[in-house]
């Protein structure tokens with residue numbers, strides 16, 4: 001924790017803040033406290049990238065904190081494992097929506113990025129990252145035109161299709177705009193949400209794409225969320241082999257039909273060390289960079305079912321206890337708007353139960369005899385689902401131990417889920 005003296009001496013020039021807080025209480029009150037502690041001053045330091053003397057206890061809550069060393073270890077672990085297993089990594093950005101995170105992934109050898117929305121694809125491509133794969137097919141004028149425009153601007157961009165009707169729409173738009181697009185066929189892998197039937201239907205769609213002068217068939221995309229979260233390593237492996245049997249068959253048939261199969265994309269944080277055996281050529285894993293409680297309990301090869309030890313829990317949501325009046329329950333600022341969930345876990349105090357008392361009000365509950373937090377305490381919480389939680393914030397505070405060393409913006413946070 002930074003003392004006021006340290007923070008003051010670390011900062012030069014403009015007035016600096018009185019941010020030394022202990023358990024939520026200012027340790028010293030300056031006559032200029034309100035001015036010194038202003039959010040304007042804090043934001044100006046963030047904008048300048050001046051983090052000297054800044055520590056976790058100064059952050060406005062609720063907010064997301066990323067442990068830089070754990071994050072880097074996670075990125076490296078997937079990169080090393082994939083390299084050893086001879087499989088590429090095209091990590092999914094839906095988890096983090098951060099160009100800064102993506103740059104670490106690319107530096108560690110990723111062949112591109114996987115995106116859930118055309119907005120993500122545009123952003124990451126515009127940031128200079130090549131090999132962006134959008135894993136939803138373009139439907140409607142907005143998405144189709146954007147997919148065509150991005151293909152023209154960035155010839156390394158690819159997207160998927162699972163329906164001949166969509167391929168016709170894309171063909172029409174590509175013809176009108178004199179574009180050439182790259183398409184992978186999305187095949188069913190045990191999830192009802194997308195994917196054409198494997199085998200002949202998938203190969204027929206591939207042929208349709210291949211026969212167009214405006215389209216290039218790239219291969220297949222097959223993602224299974226159920227396999228990703230199957231509990232126990234051996235069960236997960238078995239499930240992955242089963243749900244991807246169809247995509248292996250589709251590949252064999254496509255090759256027999258003389259089609260090129262450049263990519264076999266899919267996989268997840270749960271199957272990153274399995275998919276080199278299931279027939280995939282690249283991994284779309286995402287959550288591994290930070291980890292969430294849904295993944296904590298899937299179990300790794302070490303058999304520990306309480307913590308998936310392959311990856312470190314690099315992301316927490318920092319919250320402040322801001323009211324205490326009733327037995328066995330205390331109020332925090334981590335409420336429904338910050339996506340607090342009963343399945344979250346409190347770091348270092350796993351016996352506490354997370355609850356919601358309102359949009360901006362969270363609860364922590366405990367049983368008689370348990371150690372419990374007090375008014376002014378700050379706690380860190382592991383969220384349940386990164387895709388959702390990171391979408392509720394606009395920046396990551398990046399920390400090494402207690403010190404803030406960077407801030408990474410979260411893309412597109414203007415209120416819309418995407419645009």
Ligand SMILES: Cc1ncc(COP(=O)(O)O)c(C=O)c1O
Nearest residue numbers: 135223228268269284285286287
């Ligand atoms: C299309 C697709 N690929 C891959 C993933 C894998 O992500 P994770 O590693 O976070 O499970 C997801 C997650 O939802 C996804 O939707």
